[in-house]
Amino acid sequence: MTVVTTPVLVSDGIANPAPLGLCAFGMTTVLLNIHNAGFFELNSMILAMGLFYGGLAQVIAGIIEAKKNNTFGLTAFTSYGFFWLSLVGLILLPKWGLAEKTSEGAMCAYLGIWGLFTLFLFFGTLRLNRALQFVFGSLVILFGLLVAGDATGNKAITHLAGYEGIICGASAIYTGIANVLNEVYGKTVLPIGPVAK
Template sequence: MSYPADQTANPAPLGLLGFGMTTVLLNLHNTGLYELNSMILAMGFCYGGLAQVFAGLMEWKKGNTFGTVAFTSYGLFWLALVMLLVLPKLGLAQAVSPTGMVAFFVMWGLLTAGLFVGTLTMNLATQVVFGSLVILFGLLAVGDALGDPMITRIAGWEGIFCGLSAIYAALAQVLNEIYRRPVLPLGEKTVA
């Protein structure tokens, strides 16, 4: 019995764009450019959160465990972060302490470090996204632990780089597929 070839689209660009664009916008706030506002919360809920969860479910359908875990996890990260900010405003929960945020960022940093190890067999663009995200979570944890706004600003600039690297990886995949040739290089591994 033969099975039809997988004709479904690559969900990774959707997940990467949801992650990348939301990360850039939040980290523009972390640099001090503008206040935490409804634009960031809406983007975190809709594109960073829901779109990545959808991308993760589509990766599951394709049999990609890494993509399933990464996109679903980071989609739920964004939804959790929005809830951490909104629930106290609604009077439904106490605001998280800086120590609590340190724990939150450390746990996400540990997950990301584990996933980064998995990227070492993948293209360079994916390695840059996950490597810079490990650094971002570390800087955010240290900034909250020390209560140092300068470290948070540095994290903001590093987060902008991380987000832009995800946007690049997403657009490279889309354009390379459309043109059926490497328009934007991903740094693919060569088989010896």
């Protein structure tokens, strides 16, 4: 008697959280940088996005990445989620009388350490797809421009950072949506570049 074996696909039963994290990061980044580019004031829309989508949604995505045993995703999404929450805190705590307003020098240190952290994560993307390499590479540039804008007080640099940040955020949105559509259709609908070997 011949026994026929059929391979069984084992799934962890957990959806891919990366599109949520990427879209949360990207949409919040685009909106903040439309402000940095000088199109509208810093307002409640940006703060709410920073708290609930850029902040909370990314932390949730990072926790799910931990369940999927993805250390890079855990580190990136939870860290940038808390970046958004801390950025909103930097804005609101002085308004509530709970802390002094952040000086330009302190803001440079804050943005600079996040830029350095992002640079280190960028090296991790060299083993991932080209779209993520672009997201993290452009984010390193964004932090650098924001530091330069705050350090010099030159609004033209901050406005340039805003335009560059719109590109960075849009690339994250693209990468997140590409992940969703490619999974839904079971083929490459939106290319994200080959995974590095």
